[in-house]
Amino acid sequence: MHETLEFPDLLRLLDERSAAFSAAVTSAPDLDVRVPTCPEWTLADLVRHLGEGRYAWAATVAAGPATAKSTPEGVPAAPEEPEALLAWLAGGTRRLRDALREAGPDRGCWTWWGASQSPATSGAVARHQLQQVAVHTYDAQITAGAPQPLPVDVALDGVEEFLTTCCATTSAWPHEPATVDYHATEGRSWRLRLSAAGARVDRVPATDTAADASARGTAGDLVLALYGRIPVDALELDGDRRLFDLLVAWEPE
Template sequence: MPESKLKLARDICRGKRGQVAQACRTGQEDQLGALGLVLNAAARWTTRYPDTAVAERRREHQALDEDVARLSPLPHAQPAAAFVRAMAARKIAVRLSERSGRRFGVTLTLEFPVLLRLIEEQSTAFRAAVASAPHIGEGRRDWAATVAAGPAPAKFAAEGAPAAPREREALLAWLAESTEQLVDALRKAGPDRGCWTWWGMSQSPRTSGAVARHQLQQMAVHTYEAQITVGVPRPLPDEVALDGVEEFLSTCVATTSAWPHKPAAMDFHASEGRSWRLSLSAGGARTVRLPGPGTTPATAFFSARGTASALALILYNRIPIDSLELDGNRRLFEQLSA
Protein backbone atom coordinates (compact mmCIF):
# COMPACT_ATOMS: atom_id res chain seq x y z
CA MET A 1 0.00 0.00 0.00
CA PRO A 2 1.49 3.39 -0.90
CA GLU A 3 2.67 5.56 1.99
CA SER A 4 0.07 8.20 1.14
CA LYS A 5 -2.72 5.65 1.64
CA LEU A 6 -1.12 4.30 4.82
CA LYS A 7 -1.03 7.82 6.20
CA LEU A 8 -4.70 8.28 5.42
CA ALA A 9 -5.48 4.96 7.12
CA ARG A 10 -3.59 6.07 10.25
CA ASP A 11 -5.44 9.39 10.22
CA ILE A 12 -8.82 7.68 9.98
CA CYS A 13 -8.15 4.88 12.47
CA ARG A 14 -8.64 5.81 16.13
CA GLY A 15 -8.28 9.58 15.86
CA LYS A 16 -4.99 9.68 13.96
CA ARG A 17 -3.36 7.13 16.30
CA GLY A 18 -3.48 4.31 13.76
CA GLN A 19 -4.51 1.73 16.34
CA VAL A 20 -6.73 -1.34 16.04
CA ALA A 21 -8.18 -1.42 19.56
CA GLN A 22 -10.16 -4.69 19.57
CA ALA A 23 -8.54 -7.42 21.65
CA CYS A 24 -9.93 -10.49 19.87
CA ARG A 25 -9.17 -11.54 16.30
CA THR A 26 -12.81 -11.31 15.19
CA GLY A 27 -13.09 -7.76 16.48
CA GLN A 28 -9.83 -6.78 14.79
CA GLU A 29 -11.04 -8.22 11.49
CA ASP A 30 -14.30 -6.30 11.80
CA GLN A 31 -12.45 -3.08 12.58
CA LEU A 32 -10.01 -3.56 9.69
CA GLY A 33 -12.90 -4.35 7.36
CA ALA A 34 -14.65 -1.15 8.38
CA LEU A 35 -11.40 0.76 7.86
CA GLY A 36 -11.14 -0.71 4.36
CA LEU A 37 -14.67 0.44 3.53
CA VAL A 38 -13.89 3.96 4.72
CA LEU A 39 -10.63 4.02 2.73
CA ASN A 40 -12.48 2.89 -0.39
CA ALA A 41 -15.09 5.59 0.16
CA ALA A 42 -12.33 8.19 0.52
CA ALA A 43 -10.63 6.93 -2.63
CA ARG A 44 -13.93 7.09 -4.51
CA TRP A 45 -14.46 10.68 -3.35
CA THR A 46 -10.96 11.71 -4.39
CA THR A 47 -11.44 10.27 -7.87
CA ARG A 48 -15.00 10.75 -9.06
CA TYR A 49 -16.40 13.78 -7.26
CA PRO A 50 -13.42 16.15 -7.57
CA ASP A 51 -13.15 15.17 -11.24
CA THR A 52 -16.78 16.19 -11.70
CA ALA A 53 -16.11 19.46 -9.89
CA VAL A 54 -13.00 20.10 -12.03
CA ALA A 55 -14.99 19.49 -15.21
CA GLU A 56 -17.60 22.01 -14.07
CA ARG A 57 -14.93 24.57 -13.18
CA ARG A 58 -13.25 24.05 -16.54
CA ARG A 59 -16.52 24.79 -18.28
CA GLU A 60 -16.53 28.04 -16.35
CA HIS A 61 -12.83 28.57 -17.21
CA GLN A 62 -11.88 28.79 -13.54
CA ALA A 63 -9.66 25.70 -13.11
CA LEU A 64 -5.88 25.86 -13.42
CA ASP A 65 -3.79 22.79 -14.13
CA GLU A 66 -1.47 23.52 -11.21
CA ASP A 67 -4.50 23.62 -8.89
CA VAL A 68 -5.92 20.39 -10.28
CA ALA A 69 -2.60 18.65 -9.67
CA ARG A 70 -2.94 19.32 -5.94
CA LEU A 71 -6.49 18.02 -5.53
CA SER A 72 -5.90 14.42 -4.55
CA PRO A 73 -4.63 13.39 -1.09
CA LEU A 74 -3.67 10.04 -2.66
CA PRO A 75 -1.77 10.99 -5.82
CA HIS A 76 0.24 7.74 -5.96
CA ALA A 77 -2.78 5.56 -5.24
CA GLN A 78 -4.85 6.95 -8.11
CA PRO A 79 -3.16 6.52 -11.51
CA ALA A 80 -6.56 6.05 -13.14
CA ALA A 81 -7.84 9.31 -11.69
CA ALA A 82 -4.72 11.10 -12.94
CA PHE A 83 -5.34 9.68 -16.38
CA VAL A 84 -8.98 10.86 -16.35
CA ARG A 85 -7.97 14.31 -15.16
CA ALA A 86 -5.34 14.49 -17.86
CA MET A 87 -7.96 13.53 -20.45
CA ALA A 88 -10.12 16.37 -19.19
CA ALA A 89 -7.19 18.79 -19.41
CA ARG A 90 -6.28 17.55 -22.93
CA LYS A 91 -2.57 18.28 -22.50
CA ILE A 92 -1.23 16.78 -25.69
CA ALA A 93 2.49 17.61 -26.05
CA VAL A 94 2.60 17.25 -29.83
CA ARG A 95 2.40 20.09 -32.32
CA LEU A 96 0.05 19.38 -35.21
CA SER A 97 0.20 20.55 -38.77
CA GLU A 98 -2.68 22.96 -39.26
CA ARG A 99 -2.84 22.45 -42.99
CA SER A 100 -2.35 18.73 -43.31
CA GLY A 101 -5.43 16.64 -43.87
CA ARG A 102 -4.51 14.20 -41.12
CA ARG A 103 -4.20 14.33 -37.33
CA PHE A 104 -2.18 11.35 -36.02
CA GLY A 105 -3.71 9.24 -38.78
CA VAL A 106 -7.25 10.55 -38.19
CA THR A 107 -8.73 12.09 -41.32
CA LEU A 108 -11.18 14.92 -40.96
CA THR A 109 -14.43 13.50 -42.29
CA LEU A 110 -16.53 16.52 -43.17
CA GLU A 111 -15.63 19.59 -45.16
CA PHE A 112 -16.01 22.94 -43.41
CA PRO A 113 -19.07 24.10 -45.42
CA VAL A 114 -20.75 20.76 -44.67
CA LEU A 115 -20.10 21.25 -40.96
CA LEU A 116 -21.77 24.67 -41.06
CA ARG A 117 -24.77 23.28 -42.94
CA LEU A 118 -25.18 20.43 -40.48
CA ILE A 119 -24.94 22.78 -37.50
CA GLU A 120 -27.86 24.74 -38.92
CA GLU A 121 -29.82 21.54 -39.62
CA GLN A 122 -29.24 20.19 -36.10
CA SER A 123 -30.22 23.54 -34.63
CA THR A 124 -33.49 23.38 -36.56
CA ALA A 125 -34.08 19.81 -35.36
CA PHE A 126 -33.40 20.87 -31.79
CA ARG A 127 -35.89 23.73 -31.94
CA ALA A 128 -38.46 21.39 -33.47
CA ALA A 129 -38.04 18.96 -30.58
CA VAL A 130 -38.13 21.26 -27.58
CA ALA A 131 -37.33 24.85 -26.63
CA SER A 132 -36.66 24.36 -22.95
CA ALA A 133 -32.89 24.76 -22.84
CA PRO A 134 -31.81 28.39 -23.26
CA HIS A 135 -28.27 27.53 -22.13
CA ILE A 136 -27.81 25.94 -25.55
CA GLY A 137 -28.28 29.34 -27.19
CA GLU A 138 -26.03 31.02 -24.66
CA GLY A 139 -23.28 28.52 -25.42
CA ARG A 140 -23.53 29.20 -29.16
CA ARG A 141 -23.23 32.95 -28.56
CA ASP A 142 -20.16 32.55 -26.37
CA TRP A 143 -18.51 30.33 -28.97
CA ALA A 144 -19.35 32.88 -31.67
CA ALA A 145 -17.51 35.54 -29.64
CA THR A 146 -14.59 33.17 -29.02
CA VAL A 147 -14.18 32.29 -32.69
CA ALA A 148 -14.44 35.95 -33.69
CA ALA A 149 -11.70 36.88 -31.21
CA GLY A 150 -9.16 34.56 -32.80
CA PRO A 151 -6.19 33.18 -30.82
CA ALA A 152 -6.66 34.07 -27.15
CA PRO A 153 -5.70 32.73 -23.70
CA ALA A 154 -9.31 32.26 -22.57
CA LYS A 155 -12.82 31.79 -23.86
CA PHE A 156 -14.82 34.92 -24.63
CA ALA A 157 -18.32 35.57 -23.35
CA ALA A 158 -20.91 37.25 -25.54
CA GLU A 159 -21.31 40.84 -24.29
CA GLY A 160 -24.57 42.70 -24.32
CA ALA A 161 -26.53 39.67 -25.47
CA PRO A 162 -30.23 39.67 -24.56
CA ALA A 163 -31.37 37.13 -22.03
CA ALA A 164 -33.31 34.12 -23.27
CA PRO A 165 -37.00 35.08 -23.50
CA ARG A 166 -39.67 33.02 -21.76
CA GLU A 167 -42.34 33.13 -24.44
CA ARG A 168 -42.06 30.09 -26.73
CA GLU A 169 -42.02 31.77 -30.14
CA ALA A 170 -39.58 34.43 -28.95
CA LEU A 171 -37.36 31.73 -27.46
CA LEU A 172 -37.33 29.78 -30.73
CA ALA A 173 -36.30 32.93 -32.58
CA TRP A 174 -33.60 33.62 -29.99
CA LEU A 175 -32.21 30.08 -30.38
CA ALA A 176 -32.17 30.45 -34.17
CA GLU A 177 -30.34 33.78 -33.85
CA SER A 178 -27.78 32.18 -31.53
CA THR A 179 -26.95 29.53 -34.12
CA GLU A 180 -26.84 32.15 -36.85
CA GLN A 181 -24.27 34.15 -34.87
CA LEU A 182 -22.10 31.06 -34.43
CA VAL A 183 -22.28 30.02 -38.08
CA ASP A 184 -21.57 33.59 -39.23
CA ALA A 185 -18.51 33.81 -36.97
CA LEU A 186 -17.23 30.45 -38.22
CA ARG A 187 -17.82 31.38 -41.85
CA LYS A 188 -15.93 34.67 -41.47
CA ALA A 189 -13.04 33.01 -39.65
CA GLY A 190 -12.68 30.07 -42.05
CA PRO A 191 -11.54 26.60 -41.01
CA ASP A 192 -7.84 27.30 -40.34
CA ARG A 193 -7.91 30.36 -38.12
CA GLY A 194 -6.69 29.75 -34.59
CA CYS A 195 -8.86 30.37 -31.53
CA TRP A 196 -9.16 29.35 -27.91
CA THR A 197 -10.38 25.81 -27.27
CA TRP A 198 -10.74 23.86 -24.06
CA TRP A 199 -9.10 20.73 -25.49
CA GLY A 200 -5.66 22.26 -25.83
CA MET A 201 -3.23 20.53 -28.18
CA SER A 202 -5.08 17.24 -28.69
CA GLN A 203 -5.48 15.28 -31.89
CA SER A 204 -7.92 18.04 -32.77
CA PRO A 205 -6.28 21.39 -33.60
CA ARG A 206 -7.09 24.67 -31.90
CA THR A 207 -8.86 26.17 -34.89
CA SER A 208 -12.30 27.44 -35.82
CA GLY A 209 -12.70 24.36 -38.02
CA ALA A 210 -12.25 22.10 -35.00
CA VAL A 211 -14.70 24.26 -33.06
CA ALA A 212 -17.27 23.82 -35.83
CA ARG A 213 -16.71 20.09 -35.76
CA HIS A 214 -17.18 19.86 -32.00
CA GLN A 215 -20.14 22.22 -31.92
CA LEU A 216 -21.91 20.07 -34.49
CA GLN A 217 -21.56 17.07 -32.18
CA GLN A 218 -22.73 19.04 -29.15
CA MET A 219 -25.80 20.21 -31.05
CA ALA A 220 -26.53 16.67 -32.30
CA VAL A 221 -26.35 15.17 -28.79
CA HIS A 222 -28.49 17.97 -27.32
CA THR A 223 -31.02 17.42 -30.10
CA TYR A 224 -31.17 13.72 -29.22
CA GLU A 225 -31.75 14.61 -25.56
CA ALA A 226 -34.49 17.06 -26.52
CA GLN A 227 -36.16 14.39 -28.64
CA ILE A 228 -36.10 12.01 -25.66
CA THR A 229 -37.81 14.69 -23.60
CA VAL A 230 -40.74 14.81 -25.97
CA GLY A 231 -40.77 11.03 -26.51
CA VAL A 232 -39.50 10.87 -30.10
CA PRO A 233 -35.76 10.03 -29.99
CA ARG A 234 -34.15 9.52 -33.38
CA PRO A 235 -30.72 8.21 -34.33
CA LEU A 236 -28.08 10.78 -35.18
CA PRO A 237 -27.79 11.39 -38.95
CA ASP A 238 -25.22 9.03 -40.46
CA GLU A 239 -22.74 11.68 -41.61
CA VAL A 240 -22.95 13.43 -38.24
CA ALA A 241 -22.56 10.21 -36.26
CA LEU A 242 -19.62 8.89 -38.30
CA ASP A 243 -17.74 12.13 -37.73
CA GLY A 244 -18.93 12.15 -34.12
CA VAL A 245 -17.21 8.90 -33.19
CA GLU A 246 -13.93 10.09 -34.64
CA GLU A 247 -14.27 13.58 -33.17
CA PHE A 248 -14.98 12.29 -29.67
CA LEU A 249 -12.03 9.90 -29.69
CA SER A 250 -9.58 12.49 -31.06
CA THR A 251 -10.84 15.43 -28.98
CA CYS A 252 -12.24 14.05 -25.73
CA VAL A 253 -10.13 10.91 -25.22
CA ALA A 254 -6.71 11.69 -26.72
CA THR A 255 -3.99 12.31 -24.14
CA THR A 256 -0.27 11.84 -23.55
CA SER A 257 -0.86 10.99 -19.89
CA ALA A 258 0.12 7.38 -19.23
CA TRP A 259 -2.61 4.76 -19.33
CA PRO A 260 -2.44 3.34 -15.78
CA HIS A 261 -3.24 -0.25 -16.79
CA LYS A 262 -1.71 -2.79 -19.16
CA PRO A 263 -1.32 -1.51 -22.75
CA ALA A 264 -4.41 -2.29 -24.78
CA ALA A 265 -6.23 -1.57 -28.02
CA MET A 266 -9.95 -0.99 -28.44
CA ASP A 267 -11.73 -1.08 -31.79
CA PHE A 268 -14.97 0.67 -32.70
CA HIS A 269 -16.73 -0.61 -35.82
CA ALA A 270 -19.59 1.31 -37.41
CA SER A 271 -22.00 -0.78 -39.46
CA GLU A 272 -21.87 1.98 -42.08
CA GLY A 273 -18.37 0.78 -42.98
CA ARG A 274 -15.89 2.75 -40.90
CA SER A 275 -13.69 1.61 -38.00
CA TRP A 276 -11.32 3.19 -35.51
CA ARG A 277 -8.69 1.89 -33.10
CA LEU A 278 -7.96 3.51 -29.74
CA SER A 279 -4.51 2.53 -28.46
CA LEU A 280 -3.82 2.88 -24.73
CA SER A 281 -0.29 2.71 -23.36
CA ALA A 282 2.31 4.43 -21.24
CA GLY A 283 2.44 7.01 -24.03
CA GLY A 284 -1.24 7.90 -23.51
CA ALA A 285 -4.28 7.45 -25.75
CA ARG A 286 -4.25 7.80 -29.51
CA THR A 287 -6.86 7.09 -32.19
CA VAL A 288 -6.37 6.06 -35.81
CA ARG A 289 -8.87 5.11 -38.46
CA LEU A 290 -8.52 1.47 -39.42
CA PRO A 291 -7.99 0.43 -43.03
CA GLY A 292 -10.97 -0.73 -45.07
CA PRO A 293 -12.15 -4.26 -45.84
CA GLY A 294 -9.56 -6.74 -47.02
CA THR A 295 -6.96 -5.81 -44.41
CA THR A 296 -6.18 -7.72 -41.23
CA PRO A 297 -4.93 -5.45 -38.42
CA ALA A 298 -3.80 -7.01 -35.16
CA THR A 299 -6.64 -8.20 -32.96
CA ALA A 300 -7.81 -5.71 -30.36
CA PHE A 301 -8.35 -6.54 -26.67
CA PHE A 302 -11.91 -5.22 -26.94
CA SER A 303 -14.19 -4.27 -29.80
CA ALA A 304 -17.62 -2.70 -30.08
CA ARG A 305 -19.77 -2.90 -33.18
CA GLY A 306 -22.97 -1.09 -34.03
CA THR A 307 -24.40 1.84 -35.94
CA ALA A 308 -22.39 5.04 -35.93
CA SER A 309 -25.22 6.71 -34.04
CA ALA A 310 -25.14 4.09 -31.29
CA LEU A 311 -21.34 4.30 -31.03
CA ALA A 312 -21.40 8.09 -30.72
CA LEU A 313 -24.21 8.13 -28.16
CA ILE A 314 -22.45 5.49 -26.06
CA LEU A 315 -19.23 7.49 -26.10
CA TYR A 316 -21.25 10.48 -24.90
CA ASN A 317 -22.77 8.22 -22.22
CA ARG A 318 -26.33 8.72 -23.49
CA ILE A 319 -27.24 5.05 -24.05
CA PRO A 320 -25.92 1.82 -22.44
CA ILE A 321 -23.03 -0.04 -24.01
CA ASP A 322 -25.19 -3.17 -24.16
CA SER A 323 -26.78 -1.56 -27.23
CA LEU A 324 -23.68 -2.70 -29.14
CA GLU A 325 -22.24 -6.05 -30.18
CA LEU A 326 -19.27 -6.51 -27.85
CA ASP A 327 -16.25 -8.78 -28.07
CA GLY A 328 -13.28 -9.16 -25.76
CA ASN A 329 -12.48 -7.66 -22.40
CA ARG A 330 -15.36 -5.35 -21.55
CA ARG A 331 -13.50 -4.24 -18.44
CA LEU A 332 -11.30 -2.08 -20.69
CA PHE A 333 -14.21 0.09 -21.70
CA GLU A 334 -15.32 0.36 -18.08
CA GLN A 335 -11.82 1.47 -17.09
CA LEU A 336 -11.82 4.08 -19.83
CA SER A 337 -15.24 5.38 -18.79
CA ALA A 338 -14.55 5.40 -15.04
Protein backbone atom coordinates in the same frame (compact mmCIF):
# COMPACT_ATOMS: atom_id res chain seq x y z
CA MET B 1 -7.21 11.52 -40.54
CA HIS B 2 -9.18 11.64 -43.77
CA GLU B 3 -12.71 11.64 -45.11
CA THR B 4 -13.86 14.09 -42.47
CA LEU B 5 -16.65 16.54 -43.25
CA GLU B 6 -15.55 19.63 -45.15
CA PHE B 7 -16.04 23.04 -43.56
CA PRO B 8 -19.03 24.06 -45.76
CA ASP B 9 -20.69 20.72 -44.88
CA LEU B 10 -20.13 21.39 -41.18
CA LEU B 11 -21.86 24.77 -41.45
CA ARG B 12 -24.73 23.32 -43.47
CA LEU B 13 -25.24 20.44 -41.05
CA LEU B 14 -24.96 22.78 -38.07
CA ASP B 15 -27.97 24.65 -39.47
CA GLU B 16 -29.84 21.41 -40.22
CA ARG B 17 -29.34 19.91 -36.77
CA SER B 18 -30.18 23.24 -35.13
CA ALA B 19 -33.48 23.31 -37.03
CA ALA B 20 -34.15 19.70 -36.00
CA PHE B 21 -33.43 20.59 -32.37
CA SER B 22 -35.88 23.50 -32.42
CA ALA B 23 -38.52 21.34 -34.12
CA ALA B 24 -38.16 18.69 -31.40
CA VAL B 25 -38.46 21.30 -28.65
CA THR B 26 -41.54 22.80 -30.31
CA SER B 27 -43.20 19.37 -30.50
CA ALA B 28 -42.86 18.76 -26.74
CA PRO B 29 -45.95 19.41 -24.61
CA ASP B 30 -44.08 22.00 -22.50
CA LEU B 31 -40.54 23.03 -21.58
CA ASP B 32 -40.76 22.02 -17.94
CA VAL B 33 -40.57 18.30 -18.74
CA ARG B 34 -37.41 16.51 -17.60
CA VAL B 35 -34.92 15.32 -20.22
CA PRO B 36 -34.51 11.52 -19.74
CA THR B 37 -30.92 11.52 -21.00
CA CYS B 38 -29.98 14.58 -18.88
CA PRO B 39 -32.29 14.10 -15.86
CA GLU B 40 -30.92 17.11 -13.98
CA TRP B 41 -32.27 19.37 -16.75
CA THR B 42 -35.69 20.38 -17.99
CA LEU B 43 -36.16 20.93 -21.71
CA ALA B 44 -35.91 24.69 -21.07
CA ASP B 45 -32.57 24.10 -19.31
CA LEU B 46 -31.36 22.17 -22.36
CA VAL B 47 -32.29 25.06 -24.67
CA ARG B 48 -30.49 27.54 -22.40
CA HIS B 49 -27.41 25.31 -22.21
CA LEU B 50 -27.19 25.01 -25.98
CA GLY B 51 -27.82 28.72 -26.52
CA GLU B 52 -25.23 29.83 -23.97
CA GLY B 53 -22.69 27.63 -25.70
CA ARG B 54 -23.56 29.10 -29.10
CA TYR B 55 -23.05 32.70 -27.92
CA ALA B 56 -19.84 31.86 -26.05
CA TRP B 57 -18.26 29.93 -28.94
CA ALA B 58 -19.25 32.67 -31.40
CA ALA B 59 -17.32 35.19 -29.29
CA THR B 60 -14.38 32.82 -28.90
CA VAL B 61 -14.10 32.14 -32.63
CA ALA B 62 -14.43 35.85 -33.43
CA ALA B 63 -11.63 36.69 -30.97
CA GLY B 64 -9.12 34.55 -32.85
CA PRO B 65 -6.00 33.14 -31.16
CA ALA B 66 -6.31 33.63 -27.40
CA THR B 67 -5.31 32.06 -24.09
CA ALA B 68 -8.83 31.96 -22.62
CA LYS B 69 -12.42 31.49 -23.67
CA SER B 70 -14.06 34.78 -24.65
CA THR B 71 -17.04 36.23 -22.82
CA PRO B 72 -19.82 37.21 -25.21
CA GLU B 73 -20.93 40.85 -25.09
CA GLY B 74 -24.36 42.29 -25.76
CA VAL B 75 -26.13 38.97 -25.31
CA PRO B 76 -29.66 39.26 -23.90
CA ALA B 77 -30.61 37.03 -21.00
CA ALA B 78 -32.41 33.86 -21.97
CA PRO B 79 -36.16 34.61 -21.89
CA GLU B 80 -38.69 32.39 -20.13
CA GLU B 81 -41.42 32.33 -22.77
CA PRO B 82 -40.93 29.29 -25.07
CA GLU B 83 -41.21 31.08 -28.42
CA ALA B 84 -38.88 33.87 -27.29
CA LEU B 85 -36.44 31.31 -25.85
CA LEU B 86 -36.19 29.53 -29.20
CA ALA B 87 -35.71 32.88 -30.98
CA TRP B 88 -32.88 33.64 -28.53
CA LEU B 89 -31.30 30.26 -29.34
CA ALA B 90 -31.63 30.95 -33.08
CA GLY B 91 -29.81 34.24 -32.56
CA GLY B 92 -26.91 32.39 -30.94
CA THR B 93 -26.80 29.89 -33.78
CA ARG B 94 -26.64 32.73 -36.31
CA ARG B 95 -23.83 34.41 -34.39
CA LEU B 96 -21.84 31.19 -34.29
CA ARG B 97 -22.40 30.43 -37.98
CA ASP B 98 -21.44 34.00 -38.97
CA ALA B 99 -18.31 33.92 -36.80
CA LEU B 100 -17.26 30.58 -38.26
CA ARG B 101 -17.89 31.70 -41.83
CA GLU B 102 -15.90 34.89 -41.25
CA ALA B 103 -13.00 33.02 -39.65
CA GLY B 104 -12.82 30.13 -42.10
CA PRO B 105 -11.65 26.65 -41.07
CA ASP B 106 -7.97 27.30 -40.29
CA ARG B 107 -7.99 30.35 -38.04
CA GLY B 108 -6.67 29.68 -34.54
CA CYS B 109 -8.82 30.22 -31.45
CA TRP B 110 -9.00 29.10 -27.84
CA THR B 111 -10.25 25.55 -27.25
CA TRP B 112 -10.41 23.33 -24.17
CA TRP B 113 -8.95 20.28 -25.96
CA GLY B 114 -5.31 21.36 -26.07
CA ALA B 115 -3.56 17.98 -25.68
CA SER B 116 -5.92 16.08 -27.96
CA GLN B 117 -5.58 15.25 -31.65
CA SER B 118 -7.97 18.03 -32.63
CA PRO B 119 -6.42 21.37 -33.59
CA ALA B 120 -7.19 24.67 -31.86
CA THR B 121 -8.96 26.12 -34.91
CA SER B 122 -12.36 27.43 -35.86
CA GLY B 123 -12.82 24.38 -38.08
CA ALA B 124 -12.40 22.08 -35.08
CA VAL B 125 -14.89 24.23 -33.15
CA ALA B 126 -17.41 23.84 -35.98
CA ARG B 127 -16.88 20.09 -35.95
CA HIS B 128 -17.38 19.80 -32.20
CA GLN B 129 -20.36 22.15 -32.13
CA LEU B 130 -22.08 20.06 -34.81
CA GLN B 131 -21.76 17.03 -32.55
CA GLN B 132 -23.04 18.98 -29.56
CA VAL B 133 -26.23 20.00 -31.33
CA ALA B 134 -26.63 16.54 -32.91
CA VAL B 135 -26.56 14.80 -29.52
CA HIS B 136 -28.74 17.45 -27.89
CA THR B 137 -31.22 17.06 -30.76
CA TYR B 138 -31.47 13.41 -29.77
CA ASP B 139 -32.01 14.54 -26.15
CA ALA B 140 -34.84 16.85 -27.24
CA GLN B 141 -36.40 14.23 -29.50
CA ILE B 142 -36.44 11.53 -26.83
CA THR B 143 -37.97 14.05 -24.43
CA ALA B 144 -40.73 14.73 -26.96
CA GLY B 145 -41.24 10.97 -27.39
CA ALA B 146 -39.94 10.72 -30.96
CA PRO B 147 -36.17 9.93 -31.01
CA GLN B 148 -34.61 9.70 -34.47
CA PRO B 149 -31.31 8.11 -35.52
CA LEU B 150 -28.44 10.53 -35.99
CA PRO B 151 -27.80 11.26 -39.69
CA VAL B 152 -25.15 8.82 -40.91
CA ASP B 153 -22.70 11.47 -42.17
CA VAL B 154 -22.96 13.36 -38.89
CA ALA B 155 -22.57 10.17 -36.85
CA LEU B 156 -19.55 8.85 -38.75
CA ASP B 157 -17.77 12.14 -38.25
CA GLY B 158 -19.03 12.17 -34.67
CA VAL B 159 -17.32 8.94 -33.64
CA GLU B 160 -13.98 10.21 -34.88
CA GLU B 161 -14.54 13.70 -33.48
CA PHE B 162 -15.30 12.35 -30.01
CA LEU B 163 -12.33 10.00 -29.98
CA THR B 164 -9.82 12.58 -31.24
CA THR B 165 -11.17 15.47 -29.15
CA CYS B 166 -12.47 13.90 -25.94
CA CYS B 167 -10.35 10.73 -25.64
CA ALA B 168 -6.99 11.53 -27.21
CA THR B 169 -4.58 12.95 -24.64
CA THR B 170 -0.93 13.02 -23.62
CA SER B 171 -1.86 12.15 -20.01
CA ALA B 172 -0.62 8.69 -19.03
CA TRP B 173 -3.10 5.82 -19.12
CA PRO B 174 -2.95 4.54 -15.51
CA HIS B 175 -3.46 0.87 -16.39
CA GLU B 176 -1.79 -1.77 -18.52
CA PRO B 177 -1.35 -0.69 -22.17
CA ALA B 178 -4.37 -1.64 -24.24
CA THR B 179 -6.11 -1.13 -27.57
CA VAL B 180 -9.83 -0.57 -28.03
CA ASP B 181 -11.55 -0.67 -31.42
CA TYR B 182 -14.81 1.02 -32.43
CA HIS B 183 -16.42 -0.47 -35.54
CA ALA B 184 -19.28 1.31 -37.31
CA THR B 185 -21.50 -1.04 -39.29
CA GLU B 186 -21.38 1.55 -42.09
CA GLY B 187 -17.80 0.37 -42.74
CA ARG B 188 -15.44 2.58 -40.77
CA SER B 189 -13.27 1.60 -37.79
CA TRP B 190 -11.06 3.41 -35.28
CA ARG B 191 -8.46 2.18 -32.80
CA LEU B 192 -7.79 3.88 -29.46
CA ARG B 193 -4.28 3.07 -28.24
CA LEU B 194 -3.80 3.48 -24.49
CA SER B 195 -0.35 3.60 -22.86
CA ALA B 196 1.90 5.56 -20.52
CA ALA B 197 2.28 8.04 -23.40
CA GLY B 198 -1.44 8.77 -23.35
CA ALA B 199 -4.25 7.91 -25.75
CA ARG B 200 -4.07 8.24 -29.52
CA VAL B 201 -6.57 7.40 -32.25
CA ASP B 202 -6.08 5.96 -35.73
CA ARG B 203 -8.35 4.71 -38.48
CA VAL B 204 -7.90 0.95 -38.90
CA PRO B 205 -9.19 -1.63 -41.38
CA ALA B 206 -12.03 -3.67 -39.89
CA THR B 207 -9.95 -6.77 -40.66
CA ASP B 208 -6.87 -5.58 -38.74
CA THR B 209 -5.42 -7.57 -35.83
CA ALA B 210 -7.98 -7.85 -33.04
CA ALA B 211 -7.79 -5.25 -30.29
CA ASP B 212 -7.98 -6.02 -26.58
CA ALA B 213 -11.61 -4.90 -26.66
CA SER B 214 -14.01 -3.76 -29.34
CA ALA B 215 -17.45 -2.23 -29.72
CA ARG B 216 -19.56 -2.55 -32.85
CA GLY B 217 -22.76 -0.79 -33.82
CA THR B 218 -24.17 1.82 -36.14
CA ALA B 219 -22.19 5.05 -36.12
CA GLY B 220 -25.17 6.73 -34.48
CA ASP B 221 -25.27 4.19 -31.65
CA LEU B 222 -21.50 4.50 -31.17
CA VAL B 223 -21.87 8.27 -30.77
CA LEU B 224 -24.76 7.90 -28.33
CA ALA B 225 -22.79 5.37 -26.29
CA LEU B 226 -19.68 7.55 -26.25
CA TYR B 227 -21.77 10.47 -24.97
CA GLY B 228 -23.48 8.25 -22.38
CA ARG B 229 -26.94 8.45 -23.97
CA ILE B 230 -27.24 4.69 -24.29
CA PRO B 231 -25.35 2.02 -22.30
CA VAL B 232 -22.20 0.57 -23.82
CA ASP B 233 -23.84 -2.84 -23.41
CA ALA B 234 -26.30 -1.80 -26.12
CA LEU B 235 -23.41 -2.28 -28.56
CA GLU B 236 -21.89 -5.56 -29.68
CA LEU B 237 -18.89 -5.92 -27.37
CA ASP B 238 -15.94 -8.28 -27.66
CA GLY B 239 -12.75 -8.84 -25.71
CA ASP B 240 -12.01 -7.33 -22.29
CA ARG B 241 -15.22 -5.43 -21.51
CA ARG B 242 -13.66 -4.09 -18.31
CA LEU B 243 -11.73 -1.62 -20.49
CA PHE B 244 -14.92 0.29 -21.28
CA ASP B 245 -15.58 0.82 -17.55
CA LEU B 246 -11.99 1.96 -17.06
CA LEU B 247 -12.34 4.44 -19.92
CA VAL B 248 -15.53 5.92 -18.44
CA ALA B 249 -13.87 6.29 -15.04
CA TRP B 250 -10.61 7.74 -16.39
CA GLU B 251 -10.08 11.46 -15.77
CA PRO B 252 -6.87 12.54 -17.55
CA GLU B 253 -5.01 15.46 -16.00
